[in-house]
Amino acid sequence: MSHLKSDGPKTGNVTTRGASRRSVMACLAWAGAGVVWTVSGGIPKSLGLGGDAIAAQAGGFSFVQISDSHIGFKGDVNPTPGVTLQQALDDIAKLPTPPAMLVHTGDVTHLSKAEEFDAADQILKGAKRDIHYVPGEHDVIGDDGTRFFARFAKDATPGGWYSFDQGGVHFVALVNVLNFKPGTGGSLGAAQIEWLEKDLHDRGASTPIVVLAHMPLWPIYPSWGWSTDDSAQAMGHLKRFGSVTVLNGHIHQVVQKVEGTVALYTARSTAFPQPPAGEGKGPGPMPIAADKLKSVLGIRQIEIVPTTAAAVKDQTLA
Amino acid sequence: MQSVLTRRMLAFAVAAGLLFGASHVIAQPAAAPGQITIDNFAFEPANLTIKAGTTVEWLNRDEEPHTVVGVDPALPFKSPALDTGDKYSQRFDKPGTYKYFCSIHSHMVGTIVVQ
Numbered sequence: 001m002s003h004l005k006s007d008g009p010k011t012g013n014v015t016t017r018g019a020s021r022r023s024v025m026a027c028l029a030w031a032g033a034g035v036v037w038t039v040s041g042g043i044p045k046s047l048g049l050g051g052d053a054i055a056a057q058a059g060g061f062s063f064v065q066i067s068d069s070h071i072g073f074k075g076d077v078n079p080t081p082g083v084t085l086q087q088a089l090d091d092i093a094k095l096p097t098p099p100a101m102l103v104h105t106g107d108v109t110h111l112s113k114a115e116e117f118d119a120a121d122q123i124l125k126g127a128k129r130d131i132h133y134v135p136g137e138h139d140v141i142g143d144d145g146t147r148f149f150a151r152f153a154k155d156a157t158p159g160g161w162y163s164f165d166q167g168g169v170h171f172v173a174l175v176n177v178l179n180f181k182p183g184t185g186g187s188l189g190a191a192q193i194e195w196l197e198k199d200l201h202d203r204g205a206s207t208p209i210v211v212l213a214h215m216p217l218w219p220i221y222p223s224w225g226w227s228t229d230d231s232a233q234a235m236g237h238l239k240r241f242g243s244v245t246v247l248n249g250h251i252h253q254v255v256q257k258v259e260g261t262v263a264l265y266t267a268r269s270t271a272f273p274q275p276p277a278g279e280g281k282g283p284g285p286m287p288i289a290a291d292k293l294k295s296v297l298g299i300r301q302i303e304i305v306p307t308t309a310a311a312v313k314d315q316t317l318a
Numbered sequence: 319m320q321s322v323l324t325r326r327m328l329a330f331a332v333a334a335g336l337l338f339g340a341s342h343v344i345a346q347p348a349a350a351p352g353q354i355t356i357d358n359f360a361f362e363p364a365n366l367t368i369k370a371g372t373t374v375e376w377l378n379r380d381e382e383p384h385t386v387v388g389v390d391p392a393l394p395f396k397s398p399a400l401d402t403g404d405k406y407s408q409r410f411d412k413p414g415t416y417k418y419f420c421s422i423h424s425h426m427v428g429t430i431v432v433q
Contacts, residue, residue, distance in 0.1 A: 282359035
């Protein structure tokens with residue numbers, strides 16, 4: 001928090017649809033810890049630590065995103081993901097601007113086991129705040145998400161998706177990890193996209209929209225499953241809004257893109273890193289020295305400013 | 319002197335054990351005709367031809383969990399989540415071509431041809 005970068009994002013590197021690997025790399029190069037930026041009319045610009053950020057805090061509403069806690073993971077890179085999740089919550093408790101609530105963008109557990117859901121729930125209750133969840137593919141193994149939805153999204157529609165309003169923002173929580181077909185990426189499905197269209201229909205274009213989903217809602221690297229096949233249809237219903245912030249997990253690293261008034265961000269994990277797109281043999285846990293682990297895990301605070309801006313600030317657990 | 323010797327012998331024993339362990343693991347997948355391993359988000363072999371009545375066994379050697387889910391409604395099979403080192407077996411009695419995939423990572427696909 002205390003060493004936010006003042007050299008903000010280079011918008012020239014912001015990728016367009018169908019990001020090439022090189023442009024993804026370019027994004028990763030500057031997506032370091034503690035970048036502050038504001039999205040005003042869809043165009044991100046950098047914020048210093050001083051006046052702008054404080055002004056943003058004064059009039060706005062703030063929440064925190066955590067993701068990919070993978071409770072139950074036992075791999076060498078982090079055999080105790082419960083400990084790093086707890087540290088994420090401890091770091092959130094220390095934020096100078098207390099968040100109104102939390103969102104968790106999926107892969108709460110590693111294997112969808114009842115005991116993993118229990119363990120995760122026990123830790124996450126310690127946040128002492130509302131947490132809004134969307135499932136990851138690790139949360140719906142074998143039961144199409146029955147255990148996940150019963151515990152973490154009781155008020156969702158029968159399909160698991162839902163929306164709510166808080167702080168003047170309309171939040172849409174989508175499910176793109178069910179009904180996978182061989183050889184495809186994530187999927188929203190026709191019923192959910194139809195629901196989204198109806199859910200957004202009567203809302204004014206000036207309403208700030210935040211979309212939550214586990215898998216990226218743009219094709220970052222489809223051959224590793226880092227995409228959602230029908231995301232373009234969902235985006236079509238969002239582009240008329242003046243400020244849309246899409247928050248995803250799944251790839252365990254920060255990648256960002258702006259398309260018109262829609263800004264899309266993937267998040268760090270609280271458990272373990274994954275390699276940059278296309279580097280190495282696959283999207284599994286990336287080995288890293290134990291003393292470097294926390295520098296690649298993280299949380300994200302989002303501050304919504306009335307009328308135009310969403311400031312997104314990533315920080316690591318280091 | 320005694321302790322140094324013992325330590326050296328121990329080191330030798332550990333090294334030998336590691337070597338033996340490593341070669342043993344590498345040799346394993348080729349041994350059985352109905353065996354498929356999962357490494358680096360891929361089924362190996364991705365296309366396997368077997369005789370009717372053979373039981374195929376999948377072994378997950380990734381740090382990531384995977385599943386094995388059949389696509390053909392005539393022979394529905396679906397493994398639980400296979401964590402590192404977990405195995406799953408399915409017997410194929412009728413000739414045909416059976417596609418399957420990992421329901422967690424749907425880009426992972428494989429085919430069993432039963433003769």
